[in-house]
Amino acid sequence: MELTELLKPLVGTPQTTTALVVLLLPLLAFFVLFFAGKRLPRRGDWLAIGISAITFALSVYLFIQTWNTATYHTRTIWFTLPSTIVSDFTAGILLDNLTVLMLVIVTFISTLVQLFSVGYMHGDAGYHRYFAYLGLFTFSMLGIVLVDNLLLLFIFWELVGFSSYLLIGFWFERPTAVAANKKAFLVNRVGDIGLLLGLFAFYTYFRTFDLEALRTQIGSGDWLNGNFIVSYSLNGQLWQLELSTILLTLAGLGLFMGCVGKSAQFPLQIWLPDAMQGPTPVSSLIHAATMVAAGVYLLARCYAFFTPDALTVIAIVGAITALLGALAALNQFDIKAVLAFSTISQLGYMVMGMGTGAYDASLFHLTTHAFFKAALFLNAGIIIHAMHRGLHHAHLDNIDPQDIRNMGGLRKTMPLTFYSYLLATAALAGIPLTSGFLSKDAILSVSWAWAQTMSANGNLIYFIVPVIGFIVVVLTAYYMTRHMWFMFFGNFRAPFGVAQIRFSPKLETERVMLVPVILLAVLSLGIFFSLNPLSFSGNWVVHGIGLENLRLNILAQELVQAIAIQDDANHLVHIIIGVASALLAIVGIAIALIKYNRKTSEQLVSEQPDGTFARLSYNHFYLDTFFNTTFVKPALWTATTLYRVDKRIIDYTLNYGSKWLVVLSKMVSWFDRLVVDGSVWLVGALSKVFGMLGRNLQNGKVQSYYAYSLFGFILVILYIVLF
16 A cells, blocks of 8 residues: 555545654654755754644644543554454554643653753764754654554554664764663663564454454453453454453563663663763653653553452552662762663652553653653763863863763853752752643652552551652652752862863853743643642643543553542641651651762762672673673574684585585596496497497408408317317
8 A cells, every 4th residue: 555545534624634744754854864964954853843843733733632632543544354253554643632641742842942952062074964863763753652552553563762872872983882782772662572472462352452352352341250351342242252351461461561661660770870972962852741641551551451460560669670770870970871760760759650540640740750851861961061162171081971970060150050940859859839840759659559459458568658759859859959959069070270161251051941941840840740849739741641541441440440449538648748758758868968069179089989888880780781681692602602602613614515515526526437337438449349340340351351261260279278
């Protein structure tokens, strides 16, 4: 089928037509910039930013048209197979509240990141290639958001992985960047294997990849004696399935494996800290609104397919990830490493919320996290850029510009950066009046209701999950306060004048870099999400993306309903949790201030991870070492062994076998020529000689006959005489 014929049914309404344009515009930017970017004015940055701004404007239009108003779904037949037990494979666009929310987040963050990159990447040799890769990355993420079936989602899912591979390894002349993008690519493939197995498991059961069709079929089923019974019609035939809980749980956990890889959940979170080798704006885009958020989005899209057991596993994995990420961030010195481990921790929060039934709260946290984490990374980019500038002016190349121990006192030199960083940090730490306080409070409240519901039989072990959530609140406030103290307080610790890091005496950095961070920092305030910035109950995001919008039953319907009833009854608990989370954040801040306020600049410069726990935290609990020892080294040893067997045995045998085969063939050839051919020639020659002799005896001369007779008679006489 031609592309125009495939796309024609998808442009049936203005909304789906607009969505298709939003999807294809970044792809257009990629092709133009990649192949012709060098020949465009300013190497095409204006084109990339302009197209991104247009996609954002169109996304806002779709948001206005769709949010709490209507759902638009168009599909067309992609291809068919000649079989009665296989349904047609469709491709379509689905516009609902979740879709348009993600569209606005992705396009908005992408536009600001590209605007920021004009200053940050100025003068880079791969300037046009960088913007081309950003276009491909944005196209891939928008594809995940817009498509309506699991097969297409998986295709765009892999394209996001490829795009991140290109961006993480953008400076491919650096060995560390090459190692980081390979690591990210390979670790994500581990999770994607599980996603592929889960995807085909659901197709095997329900004979469709279409998300709406899958939700409808699951919504029409029912639990009976521990098995899930569902009936559906396929090609005019009625099918009835009886699926055990274990099968559905394993299939759901297969889908969750995709999230474990892409959203850096335990134990596959090891790739995300290394992904900081890419340009800082890329880190902002990956961490804020794309790629790592794709795993949480996948959980939301497939939420109807998870059994209660699967949700329990998801909650536990999310809690472990949140805790490990926060603990690892406590003793980091690289400015981007702290934020990377923070992202792992916050993603763990979102996944934990999904597992505990806080579907809407997790998506709310995804939304708020996009703004304040993008602000943090872009601000970090400003600081790194400024440190590079100072080192360049001072002609120093042996100092790490990303090490926070080399900073200090930047709040006076870079006040706008300081205040925007402070506001985003407050949101990350969950300080009241910020968006992070609202979304964390929502997750903690529902998680507590989940623990109450699950422990109704007296098993209090489930309370470990929300307790971990509260512990992470303290840890987050602590490590972000430590982070801020190293950078913005005390004296400047690098061996050059702090004034040298400013862009000019009047500007701390380029205006094109300041505008995005200030805008994102302001959007970290809670007032933009709730008229009451101290309560999430009136939040417009939560109300728009609640499970009630699915209007269908889900596999864990009874559990989710019980959690919702318990959460609604926890009026006093909500207040206690809100106050407790705020107090815990203040405690974390106070501990960090007390600890580091006593240290001089010299002590901060020389600080090293001291103690067993500090070394464990700094080295991410040696997870890299564990995987390297358990999987990487055995795999490399196996590969090396197989290579040697191939080279020294198989190749040796083949090489020398071929040589002996040549010798043998020459011997056979010699035998054939001298013996076989010689024997044949000799027989022929003898026959010719005897024939000639016989012919000469029969010459017709009487004299000859008499001579031959006499000769024969003489021979007979001699024989008689002698013998």
